[in-house]
Amino acid sequence: MAELVAQGERPEQRWRRVLPAGLPVILGRGMGVWDVPWDQRISRRHARLTLRGNQLLVELLPEARNPIYYRGQEVREALLRPRECFVIGLTTFTFLGELAHSSIPLGEAIYRQVFGPNILEATCFSNPDRRLEVLSRLPEVISQAADQLQLCSALVSMVLAGIPCAELVAIVRMGDRQGPSSQSEDLRELPPVETLYWDERRIGFSCFQPSRRLVREAFHQKQTVLHIWQRPLAEKPLRPIPDLRETIPWTEDPKEGTPSAQPGNAANAQTSPEFTAVEGLDWAFCTPIRGKVSASWGLYVAGSWPRWSSMGDLAQLVQALRAEVKFAEIVAATVGALRDLRELERRQSLLGQFFPQRVLEAVAVEDPDVVLAPRETKVTVLFCDLRGFSREAERHAGNLMALLDRVGKALGVMTRSILQEGGVIGDFQGDSAMGFWGWPIAEGSWMASVCRAALKICREFETLRSQPDSPLAGFRVGIGIATGQAVAGKIGTDEHVKATVFGPVVNLASRLESLTKMFHVPILVDEATAQAIREEVSPSVARVRRLARVRPYGLEQPVEISELRPPAHEDPLVTDEHIRLYEEGLDAFLAGNWQRAYRLLRELPSEDTGADLLIAHIVQHGRTPPPNWDGIIPCLSK
Known part of the structure; x- marks a missing residue:
């Protein structure tokens, strides 16, 4: 193989590279393998080098600011034989040509x-x-x-x-x-x-x-x-x-x-x-x-x-x-x-895409394989989906790269909010993201952090989607949150690490996210999550409102779903009194007293879309529950 040796003014300003046969390479500053970083007199693209048999063709490029010297003469191109040199600026380049790589055997050292x-x-x-x-x-x-x-x-x-x-x-x-x-x-x-x-x-x-x-x-x-x-x-x-x-x-x-x-x-x-x-x-x-x-x-x-x-x-x-x-x-x-x-540092940076700061601090002082080891534990899973992507894809079919950049920024809002509130990024699925709490560090209650993350995501999308020049214009989100036992842990290699969570609770969070479209609300939570919020989270952080009992598509067991709402001082549309009225109406609906349920639900503000599904269900059945009514609304699709 033929080689080229570059030598600058100082002894350490030197490299040795193998020349590819028949494939031109560009010599210059910032040109990857053929970079000559120490010599300011060499342009970013200075010379083209082409190996021809056992000779090297050197050609000056038009954008080069300084000449090439060969045998003491300024040249625009030169054909070098082995052991010959050319000079650019303060750097000498020596062409070694094809070298015979036979070896003399080594015996015992004396x-x-x-x-x-x-x-x-x-x-x-x-x-x-x-x-x-x-x-x-x-x-x-x-x-x-x-x-x-x-x-x-x-x-x-x-x-x-x-x-x-x-x-x-x-x-x-x-x-x-x-x-x-x-x-x-x-x-x-x-x-x-x-x-x-x-x-x-x-x-x-x-x-x-x-x-x-x-x-x-x-x-x-x-x-x-x-x-x-x-x-x-x-x-x-x-x-x-x-x-x-x-x-x-x-x-x-x-x-x-x-x-x-x-x-x-x-x-x-x-x-x-x-x-x-x-x-x-x-x-x-x-x-x-x-x-x-x-x-x-x-x-x-x-x-x-x-x-x-x-x-x-x-x-x-x-x-x-x-x-x-x-x-x-x-x-x-x-x-x-x-x-x-x-x-x-590289691993910390890689892990920083998935883990919050406190987890990174734990990994820095403890064995990562121990801290991040998979185990069965109680977790809360947040599944967040981007709405409006299909519509925006049709509108911007001629500029999909710009759309991809907008989707990336939208996912950035989701992941940033999850990480800032101590969650772990578990997965990306197209235009959706999944985060979870409870692993690898499960200290105290994390439910307030889950609520803050979900509300923060909705608040930022709601603020920016109405601004025409915002990358989030035209996008909304739906969020499903569920709590339960799962196996959480790190899988993959150091180079391709992924933290994930397995179990029915993940599927439930995904189904709840889909149901937000049916109920016309941004955030739905399961019964376990709603109960934990009532017990552990101050109303000044978040509130919950029971919405209905449903049987999600693909699941056998019914689920009581609730809506996560901001605190009262941030949510004038739905007051605490409105939440009381709705839940009284829901109890009447579940008990089969649809006349009373209809009357209570109609007292809510018309802008409160959370009541729309129950009112529509009552009207669809003539305000009379069907025979054998069990209070469960079946979901016939995802």
């Missing part, structure tokens, strides 16, 4: 060391100011990374800037641990190691393949592990390996946290090509990145023998690498913690 905490605590930083500057930019890098590629690219560049002796840095991911665990196991039996991203200090390596043995050992030890291989024979002959126990503390158990030197077979190392490193890299260490999100990630840092070194200087080289390992450990710990924090 030296291994596990870096425990006691070693790193005693190690002092060299050039601390530079390293602290790099570390200080980590939070910004992680927060601004749009995807995994951008994150890995930025991290690799920062580690290269912070570890001067590193020739190559990679982010690797450990595969599933399976197969033998001995140090002498066959390479083919080791778990896979994926390279998420890698880059080099200077263009020169034709391929890169991490040592799977090294990566696996680091993840097994859960600490940084260093491997040193010998340089190929043509470059540097090896002297006999000294007894490493004379220069470096020796321990039989690497888990003790002290360095363990494990010299390989010197004779074999001098004669076997398997004891060489890939592409001239003589040492590498792998540092696992801790944390839940990055549990399988690791920093892989590799380099070559210093010019001054020889095999007799092995202890000196290891000592020199300790400061680099300490820096890598700090980077890995910081990255792991920041990625976990960002994931928590």
Whole structure:
């Protein structure tokens, strides 16, 4: 595969990208994968790059403000061969062309060391100011990374800037641990190691393949592990390996946290090509990145023998690498913690679409799987449906996207009111929303909150629907509320979480919402909810009025339904006296005394549409109840 490397003024201003074969890409600022954010001289859309075989065509776009330089000349287009460069602003782009990704097999390392905490605590930083500057930019890098590629690219560049002796840095991911665990196991039996991203200090390596043995050992030890291989024979002959126990503390158990030197077979190392490193890299260490999100990630840092070194200087080289390992450990710990924090924020934001603030606070300090676990409990379910959608869809058939935006705003009114009153968003069904109370935190009575949420939804729709320029113009709502036992809980994954509730009470709330059209009232509640409101909710918050006994379509048991109304000071149309008159009329209706019921119901204001159904039912039957009258009005449809 062919690659392009971008390098800005500073070492960390760098990325490496694979060029797609035959598919043009746009280079510029803010262009996703091909973004060059550090160079103000590069336009948003600056150049078109097209891979043609093993050559790269670079074309200046019309909107580009600054030229492209190739071989020192300003050009509008250029056809690059491998290893050639072009420059825009202060950034140099190097085309690597097709690279042969064969690898030289790695054999046993001639030296291994596990870096425990006691070693790193005693190690002092060299050039601390530079390293602290790099570390200080980590939070910004992680927060601004749009995807995994951008994150890995930025991290690799920062580690290269912070570890001067590193020739190559990679982010690797450990595969599933399976197969033998001995140090002498066959390479083919080791778990896979994926390279998420890698880059080099200077263009020169034709391929890169991490040592799977090294990566696996680091993840097994859960600490940084260093491997040193010998340089190929043509470059540097090896002297006999000294007894490493004379220069470096020796321990039989690497888990003790002290360095363990494990010299390989010197004779074999001098004669076997398997004891060489890939592409001239003589040492590498792998540092696992801790944390839940990055549990399988690791920093892989590799380099070559210093010019001054020889095999007799092995202890000196290891000592020199300790400061680099300490820096890598700090980077890995910081990255792991920041990625976990960002994931928590992401999950909190996702949960915030469904859960009120007090639930989010509980999830932040307790195990979410415990707090949000499904369980059977008493709940109150509110089902809210948008009325007028079909009519508005016909009127705006030519602009359905605008209609969708209006529906979204309407659903926003519903969900915002539910969440503000401590409810959980359970589901969306087209132009309706369902919320519920009583889970996951069921402390005290929530009925006043249910009433406030329902009345708030109706009040906001009533205020805005009459305004022609309002997105809610032409819309109304119907709300059904029911209380009972149900199973409530979180289902799905962290990425696709959904809180929901199961049980007959959900179906009843939906049926009550449908009945609001039949009774010409905005909010209906079942008997259990009405009783709880009378006992637990102050009349200054909400009132209830019994309306009728009905058998909803699809249900066998009859239900006494009541209307939820605002407090008297907000509802001059229906006074407390009107509620008393209606309920007296209802009692007469249920008892079969329809003449008295008709007389009482006719005393109500004509604008009180809640009495319309009973009056119409009485008139339809000639003010005489049918034989075997049981007081129940059957509903023949939804």
